[in-house]
Every structure is written in C-alpha cells, then in structure tokens.
Amino acid sequence: MRSIKTVVVTWVAVATATALWAAEPQRLTVETIFSDEFRDSVSVPSHAWLDDGSLLLFDKRLPEGERGLERLDPATGNRRPACDRVRALASLAALAGNTASAPKVLEWPDVLLPNGSVALYLLEGDVFLLDLRSSAFRRVTLTVGKEKCPSLSPDGTRAAFVRDNDLYVVDLATGRERRLTRDGGDSRLNGTLSWVYWEEIFGRKDTGYWWSPDSQAIAFLQSDESDVGVSVFPEFEPATPNVIRQRYAKAGEANPRVRLGLVEVGSGSPRWADLGTPAPEYIMRVAWLPDSREVAVQVEDRAQKKLELVFVDRHRGRSRSILTETAGTSVNPSDDLHFLDGGKRFLWSSERDGFLHLYLYGADGSLIRPLTPGLLMLRNSSDDDLVNGAVVAVDEANRSVHFTATDELPLATGLYRVGWEGGSVERVSREDGTHRVSMRRDGAFYIDRFGSFGRPPGLYLCRPDGSRAATITSPATEVVQRYGLQAPEFVLVPAEDGFALPAQISKPRDFDPTKRYPVILSVYGGPGAPQVWNDWQRDVYFDNVLLEAGFVCMTVDPRSASGLSRTLEDTSYGKMFSAYEVPDILSAVRLLSSLPWVDPQRIGVWGWSGGGTTTLQLMTHSKAFKAGIAVAAVTDFRYYDTVWTEGRLGLPKANPEGYRAAAPANFARDLSGKLLLIHGTYDDNVHPQNSWRFARELQLAGTPFEMMVYPLEKHGLRGVSRHVYETMLEFWKRNL
Numbered sequence: 001m002r003s004i005k006t007v008v009v010t011w012v013a014v015a016t017a018t019a020l021w022a023a024e025p026q027r028l029t030v031e032t033i034f035s036d037e038f039r040d041s042v043s044v045p046s047h048a049w050l051d052d053g054s055l056l057l058f059d060k061r062l063p064e065g066e067r068g069l070e071r072l073d074p075a076t077g078n079r080r081p082a083c084d085r086v087r088a089l090a091s092l093a094a095l096a097g098n099t100a101s102a103p104k105v106l107e108w109p110d111v112l113l114p115n116g117s118v119a120l121y122l123l124e125g126d127v128f129l130l131d132l133r134s135s136a137f138r139r140v141t142l143t144v145g146k147e148k149c150p151s152l153s154p155d156g157t158r159a160a161f162v163r164d165n166d167l168y169v170v171d172l173a174t175g176r177e178r179r180l181t182r183d184g185g186d187s188r189l190n191g192t193l194s195w196v197y198w199e200e201i202f203g204r205k206d207t208g209y210w211w212s213p214d215s216q217a218i219a220f221l222q223s224d225e226s227d228v229g230v231s232v233f234p235e236f237e238p239a240t241p242n243v244i245r246q247r248y249a250k251a252g253e254a255n256p257r258v259r260l261g262l263v264e265v266g267s268g269s270p271r272w273a274d275l276g277t278p279a280p281e282y283i284m285r286v287a288w289l290p291d292s293r294e295v296a297v298q299v300e301d302r303a304q305k306k307l308e309l310v311f312v313d314r315h316r317g318r319s320r321s322i323l324t325e326t327a328g329t330s331v332n333p334s335d336d337l338h339f340l341d342g343g344k345r346f347l348w349s350s351e352r353d354g355f356l357h358l359y360l361y362g363a364d365g366s367l368i369r370p371l372t373p374g375l376l377m378l379r380n381s382s383d384d385d386l387v388n389g390a391v392v393a394v395d396e397a398n399r400s401v402h403f404t405a406t407d408e409l410p411l412a413t414g415l416y417r418v419g420w421e422g423g424s425v426e427r428v429s430r431e432d433g434t435h436r437v438s439m440r441r442d443g444a445f446y447i448d449r450f451g452s453f454g455r456p457p458g459l460y461l462c463r464p465d466g467s468r469a470a471t472i473t474s475p476a477t478e479v480v481q482r483y484g485l486q487a488p489e490f491v492l493v494p495a496e497d498g499f500a501l502p503a504q505i506s507k508p509r510d511f512d513p514t515k516r517y518p519v520i521l522s523v524y525g526g527p528g529a530p531q532v533w534n535d536w537q538r539d540v541y542f543d544n545v546l547l548e549a550g551f552v553c554m555t556v557d558p559r560s561a562s563g564l565s566r567t568l569e570d571t572s573y574g575k576m577f578s579a580y581e582v583p584d585i586l587s588a589v590r591l592l593s594s595l596p597w598v599d600p601q602r603i604g605v606w607g608w609s610g611g612g613t614t615t616l617q618l619m620t621h622s623k624a625f626k627a628g629i630a631v632a633a634v635t636d637f638r639y640y641d642t643v644w645t646e647g648r649l650g651l652p653k654a655n656p657e658g659y660r661a662a663a664p665a666n667f668a669r670d671l672s673g674k675l676l677l678i679h680g681t682y683d684d685n686v687h688p689q690n691s692w693r694f695a696r697e698l699q700l701a702g703t704p705f706e707m708m709v710y711p712l713e714k715h716g717l718r719g720v721s722r723h724v725y726e727t728m729l730e731f732w733k734r735n736l
Contacts, residue, residue, distance in 0.1 A: 025484030025509070028548060030729060032483075033541040034722045042476040044449055044459045046108040049440045050116035055447065055461075056082055058108040061473065068106045069132070071116070074445045074461055077470055082116070084135035092128065092137040113156045118172075120150045120159060127161055129172065140170055141177075149192055149206050153215040158265060160191075160209065160218065167191035167209060167220055169265045180218065180263050181270060187226040187247065194223045194256040196249045199685065200643035201284055201333075203388065214292040217314060220261050220270075221283060227254040233682045236711055246684050251638055251645040251659075252652040258283050260297060262314055273312045275299055275319055280308075282643070284333035290343045296322075298337075304330040304647045309337075309348075309365070322365035325350055329573040330647040335380065335389030336403075340396065340420065347371075347401065349378055349389060354567035358391070358403060360420055371418050372405070372425060377565065379406050381413035381436045392446075393439035402428065402439055402446075409502055410490045411563050412452070412534035415466070428466040434535035445469065451536035453504070454487035456480060475536075484509050485544050490534070493556060495580075495587045502532040503556035503588055506540075508547045511597075517552045518602035518736040519592055521625075525581045525607070525614035527572045527648055530563035531555050542725055549733060554592065558584035576637075576648045577613055578661035582621050585614070589624045602626055602736045604673075606728070609686060609715065610634065616664035616694065619673050627674040627735035629728055632686045632715050635665035635694040639687055665690075668697030674735045675705040678724065680713030706731065 032038050045059040055072040057079070068085030072078070085106045093102035109119035109130065121128045121137075125146030129138045140159055141147050147161040153169075160169045165184030170177045181190040191209040198206055209220035225247040233244040249255045260283060261270035273295070275283075280299035284307065287296045294311045297319070306326050310319040325331045336349035336358060345368065348359045356378040360368040372378065378390035381404035392415070393402040399420045404413045415429040415437050429435040433452030440446060443464055451457035459473040479485070488504035495501055508517075522539070524531045532555055543553040557563070558581040560572035572579050593600035604627045607615045612633025619628045637645045637659055638652055649658050660666055675698075679691040691707070698705050708727050710720050717724050 026482055028483040028485070028541070028544050030542070030545055030722055030725045033545065034725070038479075038541075042456060042479055044457050044473050047438065047447055047459070047472075048112055049114075049438060049447075051114050051441070052116070053440055053442065053444070054116070056112065056116060057472070059473065064105055069108075072461075072472070074440070074469065083130070083132040087135040088130060088137060091135070092123075092130075095128065095137055095139045096123070111150055111152050113152050115156065118152070118156060120152060122147065122150055127159060129159070140172070140175075149208065151209075151211065153211050153265075154213055155215040157215065160211070160265075162190070162192045162208070165189045165192060167218070167263075169218075178265070180265065181220075181222070181261070187224065187228075189221075189223040189225065189256075190261070191218075191220040193221065194225050194228070194247060194249075194258075195684065196255065196641045196643055197221070197223065197258070200641060201282065210286050210288060210295075212288050212292040212314070213290060216266065217262060217264050217292065219286055219288065219295045220263070221286070222259050222261050222270075224257040228256055229253055231684075231687055233684070233688075233712075244682060248684070248687070249642040251640060251642055251649070253642065255281060255302075255642050260286065260295070260312065262295065262312070262317060271315075271317045273297065273317045273319060275310065275312075285335070285337070287337055290339050296337060298333045300331065300333070302646070303650070304643075307331040307333060309334075322363075323348070323361065325352065327352075329570045336378065336391045338391055338394050338401075340394065345420075347391060347394070351566040354565050356390075356566065358401070358418070369422060371401070371420070372403075372416075375565075376405050376407045376416075376425065377563070379404055379411075379413045379563075381434065382438060392437045393441075393443055395443050398443075402437075402443070404435065404437055406563070409492070409500075409564075410453070410504075410532060410534040411502070411530055415446070415448070428464070429462075430466045432534065434533065447472070451475070452534050453490065453536070456536045483544065485540065486547055487536075487540070488543070488553075488555075490532070491554075493588045493591050495559065495584050499559055499584075501556055501559065501584055501587060502530070502562055503554060504532050505555075506543050506547055506553040508550060508552070513597045515597060516599040517550070517597055518599055518604070518732075519552045519554055520546055520732060520736070521585070521588065521592075521603065521605045522553065522555045522611070523585060523605060523607045523614045523618070524609075524611040525558055525561050525577065525585065526610035527560045527576060528563060528566070528569040529561050529610070530557050531561070532557050545725075545729060546732065549729065551732065551736065552598070554588065556585055556588040573648060574650060574655055574658045576658070576662050577610075577617050577664075578658070581614060582617055585618060586622055586624060589622075604628060604732060604736050606630070608632055612686075613662075613664060616671075617667075619675065620664050620667035620670045623672040625673045627676075627731070629676045629678065629731060630691075630694075631678040631724070632680065632683055632717070633664070633677070633690060633694070634686050635668075635690040636663040638663070639690055639693075665693045665697055668694050669701040669703070671698065671701075671703055671705075676728070676731045677705065677707045678710070678717075678727070679707075680710040680715065680717050682712045683715045685715035 040060040043060045045057045057070040069082040071082040111120035119130045127140040145163045149162045167180040193208045228247040231248045235242045260273040263270040281302040282300040285298040309322045312319045334349045338347040358371040390403045412434045418425045436449040438447045448460045456475040458475040461470040488506040491503040493501040592598045606629035608631040612630035615630045
C-alpha cells in the first residue's frame, strides 16, 4: 500500500499543464459549457450489470435520434439494442394519449429489475412499466394524485410507490392495487422522507422504504412533522402571491419524529418496531438480513455521539442490540453493512481510529478482525447508483471483498481487494486518478469510470486483475483539443504550522511567467468535504472560461476539509469555519503573493453554499481579497438544519460561542473588498434569510455591495445556470 507523501513548499504537477489543442482552438464560453450538446459530448454512459452478466447502457454521446437502451456482452464485446426503442416510444405515446408531449428519447429508467426484463418510468406523476422483451409500455397508475418513489419487488411481481404520503403496492400481473398505510397527510409521511432526512441522512435519495429479500414485506419510515417549524417562500404570481411552505428542522429546534414500520404486502396492517425508550432521535440506515426475518437498523441520539446497530424481528417488532459506536465529536452511520455466510457474519465500516476502515463481525456483534489498515481511507466511489458505500462487491466463493479507497495525495479513489480471513490489502486499479467502479456479481469483470486531473473520464471494461478488456467510451479528448482546455496542477501549500494543504492551480494556455496575473481562489471548506481531487471535475470548464479571460484559478482545502482523516475533520468540531479554515486558506494567499507572476492586489475568492460561508469568513476576517462572490451562503448556522449543523457545532444552547464565531453575518461590518451575493428565493436548502441577514448588516453599516436574486430558484440555481456564471464572469472582469 502506498503512503501519503509529505511535501513542504513544493509545486508538484501530476497532470500536464499544457493541453493538446488544435492550432486555432475555439473560444470556450459560458453559453457553450451549459448547452445540452456540450454536456452530452463529455458524458459517459449510464450503466448497470444484469443478472445474466451482460451490461445495460444508455449513451448520451449518440445522436438523440439513435439513443436508447443497449446491452453489451462483456465476453464478446457485442453491443446491441436492449429493446426496440421506436416501438417502445410509440407504445408510450399511445398510452399517454398525447403524442406531442410524449418523450422522444427512451431515457435511463427510474427503476430496473436486475434480470433486465422490466423497468419502471415515472412520467408526469404516473408509473409506467416497460417490458424490454416485447418493447412495450404498460401504464401502472392513472390517478389524480401523483405517484413518487417507485420500486420493484426483488422477484419482479409487484411495484411499490408513494401517493399522497401513503405507501401502496400493485400486483403487476393483475393490476390490483393495495394501500399499505392510511394515515398519510401534510405532516405525516409514510415511505417518503422529510426534507432533513432526504438532504442529510439518505444522501438526497427519497429512500423511505425497503423490500424484504423474499418480496413479501416492506420496512418503511413514518415521519411526523407536526412539530417541525414551517419556512415560507413567496412566489411572484398571482397578484396576491402564492406562498410555498416547507417543514424544515433548524438547529436547536424540533426534528420530525420518525418510527420504523413493518408491513406484509399481501395482508395485515403495519407493526411498529420497538427501538427502545426513549425512542432514538434519528433512524440513520435500514437494511434487511438475508433470511428476511430481521431488519438491521442504525439509530442515533440527538447529539450524534452514539450510534447503535439493532436487529428488529419482522413479525414481533422487538429489537436486540448488536453493536454501539461512540465518539467525543459525532458518529457517521455505516454505509458498508454487508451480510456474509447467510447472515452469520457481517462487514461494517467505522471511523473509530480516525480513519474510515472496514471490519469483520460475527452475527452477535463480536469483532472478528479489522480488514483495512493504516492511512487507507474507505471512500465511496461507486458508479453504481445502488451502492452507497465503499464496498463494490462481496465474493463469497473466494472469501474476499472489493472496495474503493484513497491512500495518498492528491486524493483519488482506487479499487482494492482484501480477504475476509486476513492478509494484506491488494490494489487492483492501476492508473493514478479516480476510479468509479461497478463490479459484476461473479467478479469476472468490472466497469471503471476513470479520469484524472489531465484526462477526461472514459468508461472501461476491466478484468479482475485491473487490466482493461475493452474501452466502452473513450475520454472526450476531442473536446479538450477543440477548446485547448487546460488541466490543473497539484500543489501542496504549507500552513502556518507546516501542515501540507492540498491545492490545485490552473494557468492560461498562453501563460507568461514574466507577467502578473489576477487569481481567483475557489473554496468550500466544509469539514470532510475535499475539493482538490485527482479527477476531471466539472469545474474545469468554467475555470477554463476564466483562464481565457486572463485569470489564474486556484482551489485549496483547509485541513478539516482535506479528506485525509476523520481526525483532521474533527479539528473543526465545535468551531466550524472559525478554527483552522481561515488561517489555512490565507496560507495559500501568502504563497500566491510571493510568486512573481501573481498580482497580490488582485486576488479574488468565491464559493457556493458552505463555500459561500467560507468566502464571507475570509472577507470579514482578512484584507487579502480585492473581491469575492458568495453563492447561496449560510451566514448564521442557527438558520441551518439540525442534522448537519448539530453534528459539527452541537446544540446552540450548549455552544453559543461556536455558533457566533461560525456566522459571518456577525462580522459583516468588517467586510473588506467588493462583494457579490447570489441567492435563489426558493432555496429550500440554505434559506434566503441567510443572504437577507448579511445584506441587512451591510446596509446598516453603510457598506456598498452587489446582489443578484433569482426568483423561485433553489439551491443549485439550475434553471438559470448560464445567467449565474455569466454574472460571475462579468463581476470578475469589473473588479479584478
């Protein structure tokens, strides 16, 4: 295993700074990078392994009229249509009754049965089933109420979905529908998640129910939001505007009350799991054991310092404790709970030693052995939507497990293998860069989405030893050449105490070291959220627009965000955004200012969400920046949600100084430099009150600033992306 390299004050290029470009590269614009044509040209296919060992593909690089689901045979390389897309789309148009509004492309499905026979699509609030063998659609629902969260039972005989916050199943052979819950309403949710669970606990997937392996029962979450505070977002129509309401649990306030239900899909009413007294504050993860008799549930207290794994009996609802994780800061749930030998043993991931490692346990919760060592950090890098953790395959026959992890700087996930019975960890993937992996069930092949600083991602078919069997989609090098795109260089920046901070820097194609350049520093800075990564990241395109405008671009991670260990992440606990973050990032500014080709009077900083928070902290705690942009920034963590905030700052009453110091709104009067605030008025993640508060403080202080408000746009501002980035580009041109 390779170890992390310690380097001080050294510029290390891990990618070629000079890209391969045509003699006269085209000009890259904001309009270009947000066009559908450009996005499709740099994409890699959606894909999923099927039970028969073939691979299902959907390739957006194909012309729109040729796109459809394809099936690839890894043994022969034969690639053929998985169904007749023209026939399938015609049947869908006939069912919809409106040919004009029917889809023109057979997109990737919402749900796919692993045997590849059927798929579900959610279209305009109704569920449709595609039989891939006959290339024909069938309507599953036709209701006034909109369906969401569709799924298929493991045996493929039933579909489940949520309608009006109640859980339903439908028999696909007869079309007979059964309602499993009957008390759903505005503040009671069955099988669908409250906002804070969707955002912070289940990774922005509305995963609120789980089929048993025998397809006869469902475990589901019921959320009572009646005590959760209501936030409002006014529209601009009609004359007296409509108001959108959202239940949003803010730091120190009431959470949704959540309990676990168990229901037989053929008969009976829900039974409620007994998870102890008092009931746990959070239900963090749910998974069935292989025999369908018990459900594994991870529960946590409000302080998030104690996580317990319990097994719940399917028929009686009784629970038994299996293991407990505790920490002086907070405990993250395990995304790598995998049962072995029919449930006699299981895999479990834990950060208990300061690194995310994999462990082997007996079914009674007794630790058998750790499986991963030292500085190796498990890291989710699966290219399979069904895989949440680092484990991508469990090989029962060979008693081994494949997983993705990082083990050096610059951060990049590789594929590794380790045996259950002990022994050393073996690295499987070969190239330096980021490997996102999806492995076939029998381990004979895996799919590798591979990219690096200087290489756009390609999709490759690989053998178990890491060698490539075939290229499915080549890197988009023609795009690199057409626009003369520049790749970043990896940099290690010495902090005040000598700690090596990971950073990356991009220079214009015609860079001249005898000139002096303005620099735009992009930051995030949230704990455990590294931005410096050896991959071809989406920010490379806007960075190249800035490079063409004559700027140098840099990204740096403070130690708490570096992703090197949980120990480093915890340096921000209780004092997030007010501990090492500002001085660490200012170390990068000092290094920049010492370089002969940097104009130290023209350094700007910007960030989105937590990066906006970091930007405002930097601009109110230093005079290092001529200008800055804060997009959708949290300016006071009393305004942010319970789970994320309290897991890093604790409860407001217990840590008032930590909350005060982490809120840039409290220091707005000290702002130095030109500022642009950007926010959407329907940001249901970072509520617009954050920017309103900061703006008000600046107004009261008599400080001029700029602001761009996007009506009815949410946190990602996706409906106005081009306008957002063109606004930022023009701001930089005026102010740097």
